[in-house]
Amino acid sequence: MILVYLIGLLMGGGVLALLMGQWNNSLPKWIALCTVSTGFILLLSFWIDQSRIMNTLLPETWMMEYRHDWISTFGISFHLAIDGLSLLLLVLTFFLGILAVLCSWKEVKERIGFYHFNLLWILAGISGVFMAMDLFLFYFFWEVMLIPMYFLIGIWGSENREYAAYKFFIFTQASGLLMLLAILGIYFIHGSNTGNYTFNYFELLGSDIAPNVAFWLMLGFMVAFVVKLPIVPFHSWLPDAHSEAPTAGSLILAGLLLKTGAYGILRFVLPLFPGAAQLVAPWAMLLGVIGIIYGAILAYSQTDLKRLIAYTSVSHMGFIMLGIFAFNELALQGVVMQLVTHAISTGALFIMAGMLKERLHTRDLRLMGGLWTQMPQMGASAILLAMASLGLPGLGNFIAEFLILLGAFKANVWLTILATCGLIFSAIYSLRLIQQVFLGASKNLDPIQDFSWREITLMASLLLSIIWLGLYPQPVINTVRPTIKKLEELFLIEKEYGHILINNKRIDSLPEKNVRQVKTELVPSNTHSYVR
Amino acid sequence: MLGNNFIALSPLLLLAGSSVLIMLLIALKLSHRTIQFASLFLFVLAFSSLFYAHDLFSHPIEPLLIVDRFSLFIMGLIIFSGLIVNILSYIYFEEKEESPKEYYVLLFLCTLGACVLAVSKHFISLFLGLEILTVGLYGLIAYLRARHYNIEAGIKYLILAAFSSAFLLFGMALIYLQTGSMEFLTIGQSLHSLTSLPPLFLTGLGLMLVGIGFKLAVVPFHMWTADIYQGAPTPVTGFIATVSKGGVLAVLLRFFIEIDGFRFKTLMLILISIAVVSMIIGNLLALQQKNVKRILAYSSIAHLGYLLVALIPGSTMSLQSVCFYLVVYVITILTAFGILIILSTKENDADDIESYKGLFWKHPLLACIFSVALLSLAGIPLTAGFVGKFLILAANLQAGFWLTAFVLVISSVIGLYYYLRIISKMFSGRGGVLLKEKRAYPIFYLISVIVLLTLTLFIILFGTYPSGLMYFVAYFQFK
Structure with missing residues (x-):
């Protein structure tokens, strides 16, 4: 039931903020803050509870489930469930949600009620995406997070906001509709095979689809996720959307929205179409590596601070693609770590860009310089973040990228070597960023304020979590281990027999059975002990 | 049977009667507001009469009409749209210089025409319904006659609709020539044994599709749409978009299913x-x-x-x-x-x-x-x-x-x-x-x-x- 409350809380809070915004300008902020914090505390206590169990027992894959019929004629149900991966990303969602509310505390001065309504509804959509175990519901939430984001960029963004908002919306909507086609495709194929028409994820896992059809369906899903992630050549919406969005918008885009793409691949593409995923794996890894290098080079040549950070995201997301399609535990653990640490470090960079813009009224790197003397606190935290982003040991991103490279090395040596070069590039652009903004001769003679108390809290929480993840990542790894293990097993079997499936198109009875067996193990067995 | 016929046709009769009644009310020189409320009441009455007619399960009135669940559904949708348009019309027409009262008479007539389309199972009733609808629409589109946009739209619609009706009639005639019947069901039966359509029938159907396509405004018969949407008074535009298209689509659907065109x-x-x-x-x-x-x-x-x-x-x-x-x-x-x-x-x-x-x-x-x-x-x-x-x-x-x-x-x-x-x-x-x-x-x-x-x-x-x-x-x- 907690799962439903979480979504209900966010949506209800949003409506309340909208209504209160008519009368009072500060009330919506407080409502939003309370709503998100309540959700965060709820989730955190649940996570701590769970991790106590995890240390002693072999953990269950599925921790909680909620199901209620929605459109029964189509076999659509309101079906939510979480495993370690979902839980982790949910905690991240609410954590960044609090920061998003805080960092727009002073920035947003107009239409505050509607702003917080949009903010909370985006968070609701994202949480829904991380919990939905019904493909129709998943698509539903996938779209729900889109419209408020469109408004957030289109109303509160900077100069070129309308163009950016359009581009964002049309890219994601187009790719999303292709996914809807693929969802319907798998629905009817499963239905005609078994006579059971359902959108239930766990039942669709067991469906067997002819390899050539599976390939196209997988592409349908992949397009949506790859655009969201984004991977070169589908990335062109991202720099615009990031740079035009208000600070909280960039934070949520970089920290959460991109993660839904990676989550989608992990949750849907790999388990539903293991064979087809294996088929495209080398290409996907190649695209990932291209993304790493291309993003890094473009990041280096930007003069707009937010665009620079946006392109670093493209580069970091390349690592995720590389890791996912390496199909082994190390790499997948790295991917999850990367999801979390990238959200925190890039989110922090965007918040910092927002703070700089508040003070200097520009995002142009050429107009900045020598800010250290006036803002030593911000300078110091910026250096730490830049170090995190270039993968310095001791900080979270290092663990993530190291694990991914280690895992990917087993799968494809040459691509991994190329990807490792990306680390060097990331050092170059990160250091350039610091140099341009904080070092050198001061170009700005007006006095500038350093951090206020609110901003110190914001930054400190982000910096502490990135250091914590760098020094002691075990809780994260433990939480997602069961999910990752299941995924890996699926591919071990596929690997042994997969070539038979793909080459002969004739389905061998033995390997098929094995695959099915593992697939059905992904289904919750005795989750009900935890339910409610 | 006669009683049942009356019940089945009550929505149509009520709509037809309403237009006459409103005309009488106008003759009494009542205010716009009174006329508006009266027509609102009559629309609600026509809508609620559907619930009475609902008790009859598929009631044909030979040879032209059939009142079944589907036609009740479409009629409900049409009368509902008419009702909404009627409510919204007041604030639009009240401030215009023309007397807005006759507008309501035409609104009832057009709604009636669309409803006839929904219940028709015969070419004659199809054509009758379509013409009641279209002739009413000429008036409605050009209602604000002081504006040149309205007049332009009205004339355009008049010419094109008359043109497409001619196509429709010729198509019907050809189909009649081929099958010897104008009733959907009989036409369907005469095609029953065939696996492909005879050329004459196909030509007739093609000509009919021109007429129907014009009313539905589908490509390539869509040229009129934008001008007429823009030129007509806004409530009328809403009416065309919903009632007129809904009725025509319903009759197309019925015809297609009766002749089993999917084969x-x-x-x-x-x-x-x-x-x-x-x-x-x-x-x-x-x-x-x-x-x-x-x-x-x-x-x-x-x-x-x-x-x-x-x-x-x-x-x-x-x-x-x-x-x-x-x-x-x-x-x-x-x-x-x-x-x-x-x-x-x-x-x-x-x-x-x-x-x-x-x-x-x-x-x-x-x-x-x-x-x-x-x-x-x-x-x-x-x-x-x-x-x-x-x-x-x-x-x-x-x-x-x-x-x-x-x-x-x-x-x-x-x-x-x-x-x-x-x-x-x-x-x-x-x-x-x-x-x-x-x-x-x-x-x-x-x-x-x-x-x-x-x-x-x-x-x-x-x-x-x-x-x-x-x-x-x-x-x-x-x-």
Whole structure:
């Protein structure tokens, strides 16, 4: 039931903020803050509870489930469930949600009620995406997070906001509709095979689809996720959307929205179409590596601070693609770590860009310089973040990228070597960023304020979590281990027999059975002990 | 039997009687307000008479008409649209210089014509219904005769409609020549043993499709749409978009099912190509428009394309999806035109996209209602339009029509652009032409807003919890 409350809380809070915004300008902020914090505390206590169990027992894959019929004629149900991966990303969602509310505390001065309504509804959509175990519901939430984001960029963004908002919306909507086609495709194929028409994820896992059809369906899903992630050549919406969005918008885009793409691949593409995923794996890894290098080079040549950070995201997301399609535990653990640490470090960079813009009224790197003397606190935290982003040991991103490279090395040596070069590039652009903004001769003679108390809290929480993840990542790894293990097993079997499936198109009875067996193990067995 | 006939025909009789009654009331020199309330009452009466007629299960009135669940459903939709248009008309026509009273007579006549289409099972009644509808529309479109736009639109519609009626008649004649009957069922029976259509029949059908296609405004018979949508008074435009198209679509559906047109490859190919080009061209032409009424005109072309796509598989599910989408379309379009009506002033209709700039900050409620309607037309989740599109896609994929589903997806992405353009205009900065509220008629303003709000709530309700409407549609669908 907690799962439903979480979504209900966010949506209800949003409506309340909208209504209160008519009368009072500060009330919506407080409502939003309370709503998100309540959700965060709820989730955190649940996570701590769970991790106590995890240390002693072999953990269950599925921790909680909620199901209620929605459109029964189509076999659509309101079906939510979480495993370690979902839980982790949910905690991240609410954590960044609090920061998003805080960092727009002073920035947003107009239409505050509607702003917080949009903010909370985006968070609701994202949480829904991380919990939905019904493909129709998943698509539903996938779209729900889109419209408020469109408004957030289109109303509160900077100069070129309308163009950016359009581009964002049309890219994601187009790719999303292709996914809807693929969802319907798998629905009817499963239905005609078994006579059971359902959108239930766990039942669709067991469906067997002819390899050539599976390939196209997988592409349908992949397009949506790859655009969201984004991977070169589908990335062109991202720099615009990031740079035009208000600070909280960039934070949520970089920290959460991109993660839904990676989550989608992990949750849907790999388990539903293991064979087809294996088929495209080398290409996907190649695209990932291209993304790493291309993003890094473009990041280096930007003069707009937010665009620079946006392109670093493209580069970091390349690592995720590389890791996912390496199909082994190390790499997948790295991917999850990367999801979390990238959200925190890039989110922090965007918040910092927002703070700089508040003070200097520009995002142009050429107009900045020598800010250290006036803002030593911000300078110091910026250096730490830049170090995190270039993968310095001791900080979270290092663990993530190291694990991914280690895992990917087993799968494809040459691509991994190329990807490792990306680390060097990331050092170059990160250091350039610091140099341009904080070092050198001061170009700005007006006095500038350093951090206020609110901003110190914001930054400190982000910096502490990135250091914590760098020094002691075990809780994260433990939480997602069961999910990752299941995924890996699926591919071990596929690997042994997969070539038979793909080459002969004739389905061998033995390997098929094995695959099915593992697939059905992904289904919750005795989750009900935890339910409610 | 006679009593039953009366019950079955009561909605039609009531509508016909209403127009006469309103004419008498006008002769008594009653005020606009009285006439408005009287016609509102009569519309409600006609609508409630459907519930009486509902007790009869499939009641034919030989040889012309049949009152079954499907026709009751369509009649309900038509009378409902008439009712909404009637409510919204007051604030639009009250401030215009022409006497608005005769407008209501024509409104009843057109509604009657569309209802006759919904119950007809014979070419004669089809033609009668269509002509009652069309002749009434000539008057309605050119109603504000002091404006040259209205006159232009009226003349255009007159010429093209007469032209297309001629095509329709000739097509009917050819089919009669081939089959010796004008009743849908008998025509279907005479085709029963055939595997492909005889050339004469096909020619007749093609000519009929020209006539029907004109009324539905599907590509390539769509040229009139934008001009007439723009030129006609806004309530009338809303009426054309819902009532006229709903009635014609119903009769097309019935004819197609009775002759089992889904068997014939040529026929399906024609339908598929009309649907596909309507979707694409409708959406493409809307992209560059600067007039909201023209945008809605082109979007309605695309939506008729979606409805035809829904029809194409011919399965139970596809018929359900047609009905579902029709309900959604009618509600959404009425909401959108309602906003246009409320924002129109004495001099000009609120159809310039620039005049919507900053609407959200001046009238948040109206802007929200309009946004929901536009998002529903675009097919975004949480609105009914999404569920409608979902059902159409599902029906198509179930029958393996991947191409049409794919085109639907692509064209709705194109369509998104112009819906978003209106929405972002409403949310963008302050300024823009000031749209003054209709403070002169506070009661009717309030009633109109409440009606639109209710429709909006329905759009959201059907978008989040569509089961109710699905059962309803399944119950009333064509058997």
